[in-house]
Amino acid sequence: MDKILRINMGAENGPQISEEPLGDYVGMGGRAMTSGIVSKEVPPLCHPLGADNKLVIAPGLLSGTLAANSGRLSVGCKSPLTGGIKEANAGGQASQVLARLGYAAIVLEGKPDDNLYKILINADGVKIEADNSLKGLGNYDTVAKMINAYGDKVACISIGPAGEMKMASASIACTDMELRPTRHAGRGGMGAVMGAKGVKVIVLDDAGKKMRKPKDPEKYKAANKIWVAGLTGNAITGEALPSFGTNVMTNAINEAGGYPTRNFSEGRFEGAANISGETQAELEIARGGKATHGCHRGCVIKCSGIFHDKDGNYLTKQPEYETLWAHGGNCGIDDLDAIAMMDRLDDDFGIDTIETGVSIGVAMEGGLLEFGDAEGAIKLIKEIGAGTPLGRIIGSGAAVTGQVLGVERVPVVKKQSMPAYDPRAIQGIGVTYATTPQGADHTAGYAVATNVLGVGGDVDALKPVGQIELSRNLQITTAVVDSVGMCLFIAFAALDQPETFGALVDMVNSFYGLELDGDAVAAIGQSVLTNEREFNKKAGIGPEDDRLPAFFQNEPLPPHNITFQVTDEELDEVFNW
């Protein structure tokens, strides 16, 4: 993982491939790499769909090694959704394979001709060729064509029709172990930028390549052993997530009164039990699917799953908590089959499930359809795939949907939709939504863990006290986790188990021959955040954008009947470390 692959899609005689050493980007992986390259090379005021934007795809620092759960792939660019810098990461196989192929980053640059391209990267090198037969295909059909051509040992990174149409909610799909395009770098319209670069799919084949070798293999192996024991022995990562997936959160958040219901109008959803993790797991198992499944080799948490339809045929992967919420309670829908169908369509068209569900909720608020109308919601998603005018509105995200329909209550920060936790009932996540350079994003500093689950300390969800410090520390830690390539869920174990956190640091040190201590690790996270915030500032996104929409201050949320209590002055202190 000692080189960067650049493909200039705008070169005069067709796409031009070049490779270079890491240079300024030595020591960077994942989000540190994507945000490093974007903040250094992309003009902050360029158009996100133009020649000057770059799409950076980077495995984490420990991807492609034997480290458990090191399979996150970061994707970064200037976002067509937020207008700021963006990183989104995905599970699946791609990160491990790309790392073993030796690439610390793929950078797509320039403005292509009218062709649609596929890129093949294997032990022989890199090939790019036009393949217009892929135009308009869903992710499932795209991957099927690639398997047909390149065999079933590959990993794919692809976009669906939404990315080709450059919609601001378009995602980038990565295939899982069964070569299904179900793991998405979902947020911020990454897929639109890949579409704007004219690239439909990147096929990765690491045949002939080996696991990446640490500098100190013994120490590395020993650290990984402690690491795995820490993950498998923890109640959340070793029991709850494997049993019920991320959807284990439905009951917990609903009970806490922070489950945003019908476009953030209430904090409890009467239909929650019908779509909870427990209900879902039971249904999956009864139909011959799976409630426990890893999205990439080397995962020991296995929060993924397989969802079959009523006839026992594969429909989609187990929908995540955020998806079940966005299409479920947020839209007043409590039908697991309908939501699973929406998940399948989202994955196939290549759109972010959170952004899509929140946009539909805003459309419901705007009177376009009724809350609870599952058939109507499915129809809307099909319009996105078809690129009708209405589909293009919804596919442009909740901020645009709200603007176009004249809706006032639009739950976005920096134009990105809020995920499945109401910031009034879980004030710590509100601080993260407001201040992260990424736009409203739970994964950027998951204060829910501490506010609701009692992980990593105990800060009262309903009070502003302590939330700034909590979010600050989590944002710093998360920036590191996102750079190492670790799945964020490791934090449930690492935050409360010092030996587990120590094992992670030991793995980085023994792999790279470093001697980082805790402060040095924190400095990495701070540096990532600083890069991102400086880019945003130059792009016109400053502290005044570090705010929740006014209705979170003005409208008390049942059942706690509470508003967001953290002041603007406090929010401005988050990055004052």
Place this chain on the structure above:
Amino acid sequence: MDKILRINMGAENGPQISEEPLGDYVGMGGRAMTSGIVSKEVPPLCHPLGADNKLVIAPGLLSGTLAANSGRLSVGCKSPLTGGIKEANAGGQASQVLARLGYAAIVLEGKPDDNLYKILINADGVKIEADNSLKGLGNYDTVAKMINAYGDKVACISIGPAGEMKMASASIACTDMELRPTRHAGRGGMGAVMGAKGVKVIVLDDAGKKMRKPKDPEKYKAANKIWVAGLTGNAITGEALPSFGTNVMTNAINEAGGYPTRNFSEGRFEGAANISGETQAELEIARGGKATHGCHRGCVIKCSGIFHDKDGNYLTKQPEYETLWAHGGNCGIDDLDAIAMMDRLDDDFGIDTIETGVSIGVAMEGGLLEFGDAEGAIKLIKEIGAGTPLGRIIGSGAAVTGQVLGVERVPVVKKQSMPAYDPRAIQGIGVTYATTPQGADHTAGYAVATNVLGVGGDVDALKPVGQIELSRNLQITTAVVDSVGMCLFIAFAALDQPETFGALVDMVNSFYGLELDGDAVAAIGQSVLTNEREFNKKAGIGPEDDRLPAFFQNEPLPPHNITFQVTDEELDEVFNW
């Protein structure tokens, strides 16, 4: 004009009317008043369509007096289009009538119930009542109903269906002398905010009221005499504008190579002669319309006109230069009848002709229809009126249209569409577009006058030298003109004729018993701009938003093959007075 009328549309038992003395707003009129109230009373981060925004309607300081051309009405609020502070002003009769009724401002506040209201203001006071029979009516039918109910001596301020649907391009219409809703406060979505306040129409009747009296009537009359002589004796305000209207600019700007053609791709339009002021005037006269006409009593420039259809029946007022350009050359259309039909539809639906034309140009660039397709453009405008999904996209303005269709070349600043002058060939207007707190707006500092027409000095249109100072001075002067209630066109005379400018200052002084000198007048303009910029900064619109879209720097414009040359550092100096 010594009181402010406030109507709280959200009061518990229906709209609540109150009147108050000017208080903090003494000495303010027009834009100074609207921006004064908005910057002091509206939370910068509120939702533009929510309870906390306010719609302020204010006559200029000299409106309702005998001063020639003092009939501009300012409308202000937080803009649903730009997200920043906004003032748009319109001609027509409303300003004079409202001033004579004694109101320095109408302020609509709060969030209404589901009714649609009409407001009647006359010598007896203020009445507001629900009238849901007005729902969905165009401006023409709305005004016809008001004439039916209140007689033909009134003036109306109204919105069409676009305002009711809260579209970000919705305008507010004022009636002209013939009671046609043809003079619009067009820019920035003012009509959406009036719609969000639940007000369809304000009917003004000044029967029994008299012309406003100056403190020093003799001096005032004498100053107005010099003023009128200055306007009627000037080549532009006394000859060109009366003969050909604002459309006299088509040939001039096309000749200068700064006529933005087919979505700002070229600077000269091959069809310009077909839609020029000269051609239009000839056609209007031949069909029994008028090429010379005043939009309000007391206008001595008379740049307005009447456009008849092929059968000699009234179709619309003489379309303005900006309209002819936006729907014409900007869309590759050179058919006067088609453009006049679009103008009529725009006025009736209540949408900004500039924003609408630029949005259609962006849609053409996005492949939705072909450049030159006049029938397609008319159909699109009808979709806006009908509120179809596609119509809602276009009606949301060019920035949203570009985002939804994935178009990169979108000519907006602060999300507001650029008017009819390419900033590459007329660099001074580019400085105004970039830096005015209003979003891309030619009227905020009309550097075209100096760059192209040689009015107010001579600064080379193609070079950056001198443009900052030019735009700065014009922006300051314009803020004053907009506050006095004067039509901006008086500047053609006032900039080059010291005695004409002096007469304007004398009128303000003799009317109010003041002794303002030139510096004091400039300070008024600076104070308006400072208020507006501070509001914007708190709303998250800072110096990084004082920029043109990247393609104006990257893409040379034929025929001069020049890019925008003013640097970011220079732009940041505009308000450094």
